[in-house]
Amino acid sequence: MRIVAGVDWSDEAFAAVEQIGLLYRPEEVVLVHGVDLGMFQSPLVAGVFNVQGYDDFRQAMIDAGHQAVERCRTLLPAEIPSIRTLCEVQHPAAFILDSAAAVKADLIAVGTRDHSRMTEVFLGSVSHRVVLHAMVPTLIVKGKARPIARILLAVEGREDAIRLQTWLTSHPFKNPVAVTILSVVPSLQMVNEHLMVGTRSWSEEIKQQAEQVVKDTAQALAGPSFTVSTDVRLGDPVTTLCEVGQSYDLIVVGSHGRKGLERFLLGSVSHGIVHRAPTSILVVR
Numbered sequence: 493m494r495i496v497a498g499v500d501w502s503d504e505a506f507a508a509v510e511q512i513g514l515l516y517r518p519e520e521v522v523l524v525h526g527v528d529l530g531m532f533q534s535p536l537v538a539g540v541f542n543v544q545g546y547d548d549f550r551q552a553m554i555d556a557g558h559q560a561v562e563r564c565r566t567l568l569p570a571e572i573p574s575i576r577t578l579c580e581v582q583h584p585a586a587f588i589l590d591s592a593a594a595v596k597a598d599l600i601a602v603g604t605r606d607h608s609r610m611t612e613v614f615l616g617s618v619s620h621r622v623v624l625h626a627m628v629p630t631l632i633v634k635g636k637a638r639p640i641a642r643i644l645l646a647v648e649g650r651e652d653a654i655r656l657q658t659w660l661t662s663h664p665f666k667n668p669v670a671v672t673i674l675s676v677v678p679s680l681q682m683v684n685e686h687l688m689v690g691t692r693s694w695s696e697e698i699k700q701q702a703e704q705v706v707k708d709t710a711q712a713l714a715g716p717s718f719t720v721s722t723d724v725r726l727g728d729p730v731t732t733l734c735e736v737g738q739s740y741d742l743i744v745v746g747s748h749g750r751k752g753l754e755r756f757l758l759g760s761v762s763h764g765i766v767h768r769a770p771t772s773i774l775v776v777r
Contacts, residue, residue: 493518493663496597498588498618499525499564501556504603506567510637511772512601513569515742517666520574522595523564525557526587527580554581585621592628598663601631623766629659629776632766640665644740645673645709646733648761652746653709659776660713660744670719673709674736675702676729699724730764737769744774 495518499505512521529550561577568575578591592600604619623630645660647653653673660671677699706722713720725732737743745762762775 493598494520494522494595495599495601496522496524496588496592496595497564497601498584498622499523499560500584500618501560501563502603502605504605504633505560506564506603507635507637508601508603508631508633509564509567511631511633513567513572514637515631515640515665516599516663518572520576520595521568521572522576522578522591522597523561524588524591525561525577525579526582526584527553527557528584529553529581550581554579584618585625588618588622589625589627592626597628599629599631600626601633603633623763623775626775627777629774632773632775634770634772638741639667640741641667641669642740642742643669643671644733644737644743645671646729646743646745646761646765647673647675647705647709648729648746650705650708653705656744656746656776657709657712660718664717668717668719670721671713672721672723672740673706673713674723674725674733675706676725676727676732677702678729679726695726699726729761730768733761733765734769737765737771740771742772742774743769744776747775747777 493516495512495516497505497509497512499509509521509523512518557579558577561579565575565577576595578587580587582590588600588602591597600622602619602622605617619632623632645656647656677695679695702724703722706724710720710722723736725736733743733745743765745765747760747762766773766775
């Protein structure tokens with residue numbers, strides 16, 4: 493398993509790197525730092541503004557970046573066979589995504605600060621952009637790194653459950669974990685009252701289907717690596733998953749491939765959980 497970790501000098505980045513070592517036994521970790529010079533990213537811009545000491549400023553930022561990745565290297569377990577570092581003058585999010593594609597990463601790990609959804613959409617953040625545009629599963633670490641013992645696996649349907657089950661079995665965690673497989677069926681209260689005629693039987697049918705999906709997923713996962721339980725609830729999926737997730741170490745959720753403005757306008761369960769859940773999240777694509 494090859495993991496790319498986006499790093500800087502923040503506590504959140506250090507937590508993300510530490511979490512990798514607690515969660516997996518990767519064959520390789522690539523620590524990536526994009527040196528962000530802001531509006532002075534290009535020497536031409538610096539020249540136009542006649543910035544005194546630009547070269548010294550640029551080199552100091554690069555040196556600080558190298559120090560950051562070397563600091564993160566010390567946070568990883570010594571038994572990891574290969575640890576590489578990449579540090580270049582690049583926009584951080586783009587550099588993380590490009591590096592993940594170049595090394596054919598199985599997973600991207602990033603730490604995140606507490607931003608509101610609107611703040612992240614309009615001002616942007618590295619973690620937000622990585623989650624939005626990543627083509628591989630993404631681990632978003634919130635708070636301090638900690639051992640992972642209890643996992644909430646959120647499934648939205650059979651196709652989603654199969655994708656999540658395949659990822660978990662092909663990329664095993666470092667230690668055995670207890671997994672609760674949860675499917676949340678939207679309640680009738682979320683449906684316009686004029687459209688509710690004839691929907692009660694539909695709701696019961698959907699709930700029965702959800703129960704079958706979590707049961708099948710539990711049977712597929714059951715084994716030495718996973719102690720499995722199941723749960724099906726009625727309610728708003730994002731709200732319910734975030735409330736239930738408070739007592740878990742990690743939430744695992746699937747992404748259905750929406751990107752950019754489409755995801756912001758249409759919304760998605762995974763995107764809502766990323767912004768509202770209090771615990772770390774693994775988004776599987």
